[in-house]
Amino acid sequence: MSRVCQITGKKAMGGNSVSHSKRRVKRTFSINLFKRNFYWPEEDRWIRLNVSAAGLRLINKKGLNACLKNATAEGLIKNV
Secondary structure: OOOEOOOOOOEOEEEEEEOOOOOEEEEEEOOOEEEEEEEEOOOOEEEEEEEEHHHHHHHHHHOHHHHHHHHHHHOOOOOO
16 A cells, blocks of 8 residues: 555655755655554454554544545545
8 A cells, every 4th residue: 555644645745855955856755654543433343454643633633433434425435
């Protein structure tokens, strides 16, 4: 599985590394991604998600059920 957050859809982006002498070299900025287990009380089971730090904060704010419903509507999660 690629390094994409299953809640927010964030993925790595490209940019430049700039040295002190202003030389630019292409690099990737990877996201802060974690594999976390969540208990889903509506389904009475555990699920495992690849979630970024921003996705964890979003789950704490909105709740797991609302975030999963939104992620499946956007096509970020195929089967839960």
